[in-house]
Amino acid sequence: MTLTDRLRAEFGESALLMGADIGSRYCSDMSGLGKSPPALVIRPRSTAEVSRVLRLCNEASAPVIVQGGLTGLAGGAAPLGNEIAISLELMRGIEEVDTAAATMVVKAGTPLAECQAAAAEHGLFLALDLGSRGSCQIGGNLATNAGGIRVIRYGMMREQVLGLEAVLADGTVVSSMNRMLKNNAGYDLKQLFIGSEGTLGIITRAVLRLHPPPGDIVTALCAVESYPQVVALLRRAQTGLGGVMAFEAMWKDYFAFNTAALRLRFFNEEHPFCVILESSSGAGATEAFLAGCLSEGLIADALVAHSQAQERDIWSVREGYPIETLPNLLNFDVSLPIGMIGDYAEACTAALHKRWPAAHVSFYGHVGDSNVHICVSADYGPGESMHDVDEIVYRVLGGYQGSISAEHGIGTLKRPYLHLSRTPEELALMRRLKHALDPRGILNPGKVI
Ligand SMILES: Cc1cc2nc3c(=O)[nH]c(=O)nc-3n(C[C@H](O)[C@H](O)[C@H](O)COP(=O)(O)OP(=O)(O)OC[C@H]3O[C@@H](n4cnc5c(N)ncnc54)[C@H](O)[C@@H]3O)c2cc1C
Incomplete structure (x- = not known):
């Protein structure tokens, strides 16, 4: 009896999706990697069913891939070949x-x-x-x-x-x-x-x-003239305003590209940085805080959203969907000590432009938690590929003791570079853990390590 027959016998024909019934949804995640369909998709309804599926797959040493909402950006849930996809979508509530x-x-x-x-x-x-x-x-x-x-x-x-x-x-x-x-x-x-x-x-x-609700969150957009001032604004807001809920910085090229595409205009002039500052301290306190920063020259301009539509406009620039239309776009997710992010961005841009002078290179990110994202769209010449961009971005990052993944994970996308952020001893311990918990290596093979 094949594994498919055993799964069919145990869970019934309707529990399995096969062949043409496997929709494109199960063929990749939001990284866009892969796109090959899994061997079959099974959608358990309970922990007991997940346990029975895994027991059968393990006995057959059959590789499985775990699929959640498939919004991952590192290829972790994208099938590589002939895996059995276990989708959690029916285990909802x-x-x-x-x-x-x-x-x-x-x-x-x-x-x-x-x-x-x-x-x-x-x-x-x-x-x-x-x-x-x-x-x-x-x-x-x-x-x-x-x-x-x-x-x-x-x-x-x-x-x-x-x-x-x-x-x-x-x-x-x-x-x-x-x-x-x-x-x-x-x-x-x-x-x-x-x-x-x-x-x-x-x-x-x-x-x-869970937490107590933070109260009304006020969204402000601040124009800032230098990266050290971005960091100074963060620290000032944490002490002088309090209740800081979000602090998102956008470098000029990222902000300019998205505002132009979205037909939005916030300030009369362009500024090197725009920062979204959200706080739960109330509109009055936020406005007073920003007025103080303005008079001291810490910020060059600011506006406070007074409607949900204004909040949405501000966040739509940060979410940056227009930039995703750029050809060959790569989106990196790195972290490094907050004070070094500005220098890293300059060094990384210079290194990328040296190789591809016309490339789009822009930066944005959570920054307040040491995370910055990098968008790179380059026109590769013969023999060049996206891996050449990876190599430059991560080589420059190495000089700043940064991490190749702040929040999106390793998946398949960053697996070849994991050794840049982890020591040989750390990697060896990860392999020992993997072997102890999954000796046959059936769970998400080819991912992370
Ligand atoms: C518009 C957009 C914005 C995003 N913003 C952020 C952001 O700000 N911060 C951030 O961190 N990420 C962000 N992401 C990435 C993504 O949404 C997150 O990584 C999210 O946590 C993935 O959840 P998922 O259910 O979609 O997982 P999937 O993509 O389905 O899977 C991700 C990984 O988790 C594994 N997995 C899934 N479910 C399970 C499970 N039940 N048990 C064990 N393993 C499982 C998969 O095998 C895979 O390796 C964003 C993505 C998009 C598209």
């Missing part, structure tokens, strides 16, 4: 919101936006927020240790979770559904799975940590 403990128990396939809305309905706040909120799933957020726009205030996904349940490659269910903020009883096993991009186990449920 909020099991419980505990307002006393400020926790939420959720199935891994639940979209982030659904969890945010459920928290708000109960007068609480789920702090993770990403542009992909409508499609990405909690399991995917955990597996990538997602960051997003609120990290500066609340930390990454790792900080939003108290417990989780995961299924190991051999089908063993590890239920570590801790609900307490404090629990030092031995190893914190959930940390094994957070950020492991589906290579150590499949996350099936989680206990999320």
